[in-house]
Amino acid sequence: MTTQNIWRPGDTIVVQDVWRGRLWTARPMTVVVDDGQHLALWSPKGTVWKGSTTPPSRPRPEERLERILQCLDLCDWILQDRSLEMDLMWLLEPDIGYSVTLNWTGSGQPGSWYVNLQEPFERSHQGIRTMDLMLDVIVRRDGTWSWKDEEEFEAAVERGLLSSGKAAWLRDQAMQAIANVTSQETMFTQPWLGWRPDPAWGIPVLPEGWELT
Numbered sequence: 001m002t003t004q005n006i007w008r009p010g011d012t013i014v015v016q017d018v019w020r021g022r023l024w025t026a027r028p029m030t031v032v033v034d035d036g037q038h039l040a041l042w043s044p045k046g047t048v049w050k051g052s053t054t055p056p057s058r059p060r061p062e063e064r065l066e067r068i069l070q071c072l073d074l075c076d077w078i079l080q081d082r083s084l085e086m087d088l089m090w091l092l093e094p095d096i097g098y099s100v101t102l103n104w105t106g107s108g109q110p111g112s113w114y115v116n117l118q119e120p121f122e123r124s125h126q127g128i129r130t131m132d133l134m135l136d137v138i139v140r141r142d143g144t145w146s147w148k149d150e151e152e153f154e155a156a157v158e159r160g161l162l163s164s165g166k167a168a169w170l171r172d173q174a175m176q177a178i179a180n181v182t183s184q185e186t187m188f189t190q191p192w193l194g195w196r197p198d199p200a201w202g203i204p205v206l207p208e209g210w211e212l213t
């Protein structure tokens, strides 16, 4: 039996997206809450993370969608440093196909819920591992919602990068997410309305072993 890692508030972990065994993104995040099941993670504006892009060995498609699809299909991307443009909190629950992101844009209160459809997360030695599955949902505080990046998602299904069964499961997960974030009884809602990070936390940097998959 393997003992799973549980982190303490203030620990820096790496959140990895892994596609077909290769690292797609790596983000350093500060642990806010880890009860062994639920996770709340924090990453302020200015955090440097690794994103994926077209390798220099082939032409770079002009459209972002095409760049993503080709990289996923050919599995030949390279990683590049990117800087986070706003404060983010990621909320995760085990065994579900999404995370919920809250962003703080300066008003002091989080805005809409951003539901990111992704592989259920697994714990690793250095953090957690998942994979972004393109489709997102924005749920506004008044309960109205809309799809985001539906076109990317449909294109990925058309190219066979995601099976139609998986796509149907993800849409079902999205409906559960909408119910979950608007129910007022989950970790995705109340506790974070007035929350601010511990001022002693700096900007997290990728921990050793961030690149290991």
Ligand SMILES: [Mg+2]
Binding pocket: 116, 117, 132, 133, 134, 135, 136
């Ligand atoms: Mg997404």
